Amino acid sequence: MLKIENLKVYFKTDLGIVKAVDGVDLEVHKGERFTLIGESGSGKSVLAISILRLLPKNAEISGKIVFNGKNLLELSEEEMRRIRGRKIAWIPQSQSSLNPVLTVGFQSAEPMIEHLGFDKKSAFAKVLRIFDFLGIGRNRAKDYPHQFSGGMRQRVLVAMGISTSPELIIADEPTKGLDASKRAQVVGLFRRIEDRTMLIITHDLNFAEKLADRIAVMYCGKIVEVSPAKEFFNEPLHPYSKGLLDSLPSRGLKPIRGFQPSMMNPPSGCRFRERCEFASERCRREPPLFNLNGRSVRCWLHD
Numbered sequence: 001m002l003k004i005e006n007l008k009v010y011f012k013t014d015l016g017i018v019k020a021v022d023g024v025d026l027e028v029h030k031g032e033r034f035t036l037i038g039e040s041g042s043g044k045s046v047l048a049i050s051i052l053r054l055l056p057k058n059a060e061i062s063g064k065i066v067f068n069g070k071n072l073l074e075l076s077e078e079e080m081r082r083i084r085g086r087k088i089a090w091i092p093q094s095q096s097s098l099n100p101v102l103t104v105g106f107q108s109a110e111p112m113i114e115h116l117g118f119d120k121k122s123a124f125a126k127v128l129r130i131f132d133f134l135g136i137g138r139n140r141a142k143d144y145p146h147q148f149s150g151g152m153r154q155r156v157l158v159a160m161g162i163s164t165s166p167e168l169i170i171a172d173e174p175t176k177g178l179d180a181s182k183r184a185q186v187v188g189l190f191r192r193i194e195d196r197t198m199l200i201i202t203h204d205l206n207f208a209e210k211l212a213d214r215i216a217v218m219y220c221g222k223i224v225e226v227s228p229a230k231e232f233f234n235e236p237l238h239p240y241s242k243g244l245l246d247s248l249p250s251r252g253l254k255p256i257r258g259f260q261p262s263m264m265n266p267p268s269g270c271r272f273r274e275r276c277e278f279a280s281e282r283c284r285r286e287p288p289l290f291n292l293n294g295r296s297v298r299c300w301l302h303d
């Protein structure tokens with residue numbers, strides 16, 4: 001469905017080159033909920049935005065992003081516009097991406113009119129069904145974004161995302177800024193959308209545990225582990241993954257020492273080595289992704 005090969009996204013800035021995504025290989029399978037986790041600033045959003053080719057001008061991108069057999073990086077802007085919204089939906093991190101002067105029903109109908117050639121009436125009829133399905137309620141379709149709570153606005157963004165029946169849904173931090181009960185609602189919401197492939201980005205590990213089929217961990221622009229979710233939460237392989245889980249309140253609240261290094265001057269070798277309690281001489285060389293029984297991990301301990 002989606003295969004990313006050696007993806008690099010570098011930003012040119014006045015201070016130097018920010019290597020936000022630095023050689024990422026990933027595969028998202030049809031029908032799965034694939035979840036990308038990692039601390040803030042690890043390159044998750046940049047990775048997602050590059051799939052949609054919505055990167056800012058100062059970005060340089062290389063590698064391959066193959067979606068249904070086509071390398072998205074080779075498509076024209078026109079071809080890409082047809083894929084965005086229609087085949088690949090984007091549920092953004094910010095609820096401020098809703099237009100304040102249009103009703104939520106109108107905004108949710110728009111992608112169907114634009115991408116699928118629906119007339120207004122049938123698009124609106126489908127919106128009402130989706131609003132019922134997602135627990136927004138069809139009676140709210142004529143309301144404006146400011147009349148909704150944060151949790152409800154999140155649902156509206158999901159409604160907009162799924163209205164065109166996309167093949168792949170990418171959601172960036174769908175629980176950001178929501179309280180615990182709202183987060184639980186988003187879990188329920190995403191579980192309801194069963195037959196779709198999803199790439200979900202989150203730094204909320206509890207959310208990831210409830211939802212993910214597979215987990216990928218990103219650290220400082222690189223993928224350091226990919227594992228089935230159950231195995232990941234039972235026995236994380238990478239020391240950074242262990243650190244993330246140990247820092248959860250339910251697992252001891254032990255923070256990872258130190259800070260994520262700068263993406264302008266990351267350490268040579270393993271990027272985690274300055275924070276890793278298992279670091280040794282060999283970690284000065286960069287570890288490849290080792291494959292073990294359907295899992296992969298970028299750490300010399302698993303050589």
Ligand SMILES: Nc1ncnc2c1ncn2[C@@H]1O[C@H](COP(=O)(O)OP(=O)(O)O)[C@@H](O)[C@H]1O
Pocket residue numbers: 011012013018020038039040041042043044045046047056058263
């Ligand atoms: N337009 C940009 N120019 C320069 N650096 C950027 C730009 N956008 C993002 N970055 C940098 O890329 C890195 C990864 O950011 P991001 O993908 O947003 O992290 P995450 O989503 O994991 O929190 C950060 O260091 C961020 O500052």
Ligand code: SF4
Pocket residue numbers: 238239240270271272273274276277278279280283287298299300301
């Ligand atoms: S490669 Fe070395 S420094 Fe990096 S995570 Fe593994 S043990 Fe730690």
Ligand SMILES: [Mg+2]
Pocket residue numbers: 041044045046093172173
């Ligand atoms: Mg982000």
